[in-house]
Amino acid sequence: MEIKDLNKKYDALQKKYGAKELSSIYNGGLEENPDICFVFMNPTGRNVASTKEWKGRKSPWIGTKNIWDLFYAVDLLDEELYHEIKRKKGSEWDEEFADIVYSDVEKHKYFITNLGKCTQVDARPLPDSVYKEYLNLLYKEFEILKPKVIILFGNQVSSIVLDQKISVSEVRKKCFQKKIKKETYQFYSVYYPIGNGRFNIDKSIEDIKWIIEHELEKATNQKVVFK
Numbered sequence: 001m002e003i004k005d006l007n008k009k010y011d012a013l014q015k016k017y018g019a020k021e022l023s024s025i026y027n028g029g030l031e032e033n034p035d036i037c038f039v040f041m042n043p044t045g046r047n048v049a050s051t052k053e054w055k056g057r058k059s060p061w062i063g064t065k066n067i068w069d070l071f072y073a074v075d076l077l078d079e080e081l082y083h084e085i086k087r088k089k090g091s092e093w094d095e096e097f098a099d100i101v102y103s104d105v106e107k108h109k110y111f112i113t114n115l116g117k118c119t120q121v122d123a124r125p126l127p128d129s130v131y132k133e134y135l136n137l138l139y140k141e142f143e144i145l146k147p148k149v150i151i152l153f154g155n156q157v158s159s160i161v162l163d164q165k166i167s168v169s170e171v172r173k174k175c176f177q178k179k180i181k182k183e184t185y186q187f188y189s190v191y192y193p194i195g196n197g198r199f200n201i202d203k204s205i206e207d208i209k210w211i212i213e214h215e216l217e218k219a220t221n222q223k224v225v226f227k
Helices: 003-017 066-073 079-087 095-107 128-145 155-162 195-221
Strands: 027-029 036-040 110-114 149-153 176-180 183-190
Touching: 003 128, 027 095, 036 128, 036 155, 036 195, 066 079, 066 195, 079 095, 095 110, 110 128, 128 155, 128 176, 149 155, 149 195, 155 176, 155 183, 183 195
Parallel strands: 036 110, 036 149, 149 183
Antiparallel strands: 027 110, 176 183
């Protein structure tokens, strides 16, 4: 199975939980054993790929600026491309530029996804029950990708994915191991760095840099597989 094979299921859930005038946003990046899989909450209509007219890839954060500050700050985005992203208005992104950005993501060996793929018109909060509808599909993404490290953004996403109450402020730089089917994955929770969480972006950057420097190599060399 490939990642794209899950898209029909995401589209069905969009009809149930998302804005009817918008399309589901899937994921993007390196699809084979990425160094890091970043898991956000759910997309909004600010992503220009969510319109029915968009014919290109439907990946997170297309047409937005702020999240790319984080990826640039942790050395996961080329400088020239970062400045081009900052210069562009959301409406100036086209299918070709979205592919260029995600080619850079792939080159830096990471993958971006959301727990919920149901696009909303704005950043309205979603109940746990909606996110839990996507949980087994997210686990299937992990099974296909085989990421070395998984970074979860925010308390709600972390608590649902890890199936325990998580407060990011209490677990910074702490590794959680979770067995999904036969494989154990390495998880970290970091502050959500966008929207109301923007004031925490420096903490997110600090923790991600630490994970890359101290834990990624260890996760690569000591990955545990259950027989």
